[in-house]
């Protein structure tokens with residue numbers, strides 16, 4: 450962890466000095482993890498300026514209550530919501546300090562898929578990752594599907610979305626296009 454400077458130390462010490470109840474304490478831990486992006490161990494050392502007898506399990510337990518966990522890939526995390534996620538997005542790993550793997554399931558899937566993919570698929574994976582807006586991502590997938598060269602499974606692999614989501618996206622798009630066309634036909638007939 451980057452060393453805390455004196456004003457940071459002072460600031461956090463003040464926070465802890467002003468604690469009135471256990472919920473205040475918990476929300477400071479949450480704040481340090483979520484907004485300041487400190488690791489469990491960083492937080493432990495900060496807390497220990499004021500509370501000598503806290504241990505890492507207590508820090509982890511508080512964050513479990515908030516159901517937050519940060520993916521170790523940080524800004525490169527492939528999760529659609531970013532690196533800060535529900536603990537459900539991490540596979541269990543008994544021997545780790547919080548009982549979870551460091552990397553989220555999206556990153557895990559991404560790197561596994563990427564390694565196995567041929568060049569064309571790797572390019573699609575990278576292209577998809579570059580698109581930030583969910584609507585444009587949908588568009589990209591629907592267009593690949595329309596090109597008739599790629600199936601649901603392929604689109605699921607490059608987008609990391611569950612195959613059911615791909616099926617419903619593609620079919621819903623097809624349905625709405627059809628309905629728009631039907632609507633146009635009605636208008637044309639009427640005029």
Ligand SMILES: [Zn+2]
Pocket residue numbers: 520521522525526527528532552553554555556557
């Ligand atoms: Zn991740």
